[in-house]
Amino acid sequence: MPFSVTLAGTERRFPVDDGETVLEAARRAGLALPYSCLGGRCGSCKATIVDGECHYPRQPALALDAAERAHHDALLCQAVPRSDLTIAAREVPSVADFPRRQLALKVVAREIVAPDVVRVLLKPPRGERLRWLAGQYLDVLLPEGKRRAFSIANAPEEGDHVELHIRQVPGGGFTHWVFTEMPVGAVWRIEGPLGTFVPREDSERPIVMVAGGTGFAPLKAIVEHFLHLRSARPLHVFRGVRDESELYLADLPAQWARRHPALFVETVLSEPKGDEAARHATGFVHEAVLRNFPDLSPFDIYMSGPPALIEAGRRAFVAAGLPADRLYYDSFEYAPDVLAAILRARAGIGA
Ligand SMILES: Cc1cc2nc3c(=O)[nH]c(=O)nc-3n(C[C@H](O)[C@H](O)[C@H](O)COP(=O)(O)OP(=O)(O)OC[C@H]3O[C@@H](n4cnc5c(N)ncnc54)[C@H](O)[C@@H]3O)c2cc1C
Structure with a gap:
């Protein structure tokens, strides 16, 4: 039997089909609720x-700890109703105007910009256009229903091309192919735009941005969007990499x-080589934020990168006074099929 979900404090209500998650049903009903990894992790x-x-x-x-479960928190990307629900969730209205679609994009340029990062430029066919909001990502569609997520690294105002910064993951199938073999001229089938990691333009608060590795990509898009708007909001960008060789697009x-x-902009090296520590801050990038701003209560924070950074940053920033609803992030998690395989392997179940 289908259930219905009501958004507390609003008139919004939508039906959920048998076995459907709350997030899928909300999307179907045209409601934009926040999400990122779609795997229950971030x-x-x-x-x-x-x-x-x-x-x-x-x-x-x-992603739910014991205190959050006791508080009746739920992860809407995985939660399937057992009854009618009333939920307290914040909509991200701006993304609702940018429906996702599937499109073929052609690789028009590729450049190795760091030992394990390749910058790829893609273009839609003539007369077509991908519309997105700064900070959103796309899924590359692969055989057998697999998909791999990558953040769009350029602001939408910059023209019709799409820029991606792709890190070669050790043991990673798709990123290894992109890094070592993919020719210019290759055509990728993608779905996008996706995600709700987008600028909140109704705020006047100063902004802290925290990037780990290729987490720089969506933040670059958001910075360029604010530059396009001629925004005067203070922007403090903290960019974490292991050493200088990973610092691509350094100018x-x-x-x-x-x-x-x-x-x-402050660059923070976690594993400085030679005399690099004389030129940059060192340590973990979220710790550099706290060194500069021990009281984070006046800020909005945008953060993206590997799951360990997101997890550490979330806890530390809220403990330093950042209101939890002023923290926006994209966590570069495993793709859902990979996560499912890892969990199956852990449980000792064959693929
Ligand atoms: C919203 C979002 C945005 C992202 N944006 C970016 C971006 O802009 N740039 C970027 O570089 N990355 C980004 N990522 C991360 C990116 O999606 C992954 O790095 C990518 O999916 C890896 O794909 P792959 O096919 O190369 O690796 P996969 O083949 O998916 O493998 C990933 C890792 O999992 C391991 N693995 C695979 N199967 C198993 C298993 N059964 N058991 C144990 N381990 C296993 C592999 O050895 C490897 O280490 C983003 C992720 C998300 C969720």
């Missing part, structure tokens, strides 16, 4: 169940700073 889709009951028949709700921040009255 916690972007966390909401509170005010009334009713749900369960997790697909993937376990790994860009200085170019940004010339176009913005209050934009500051």
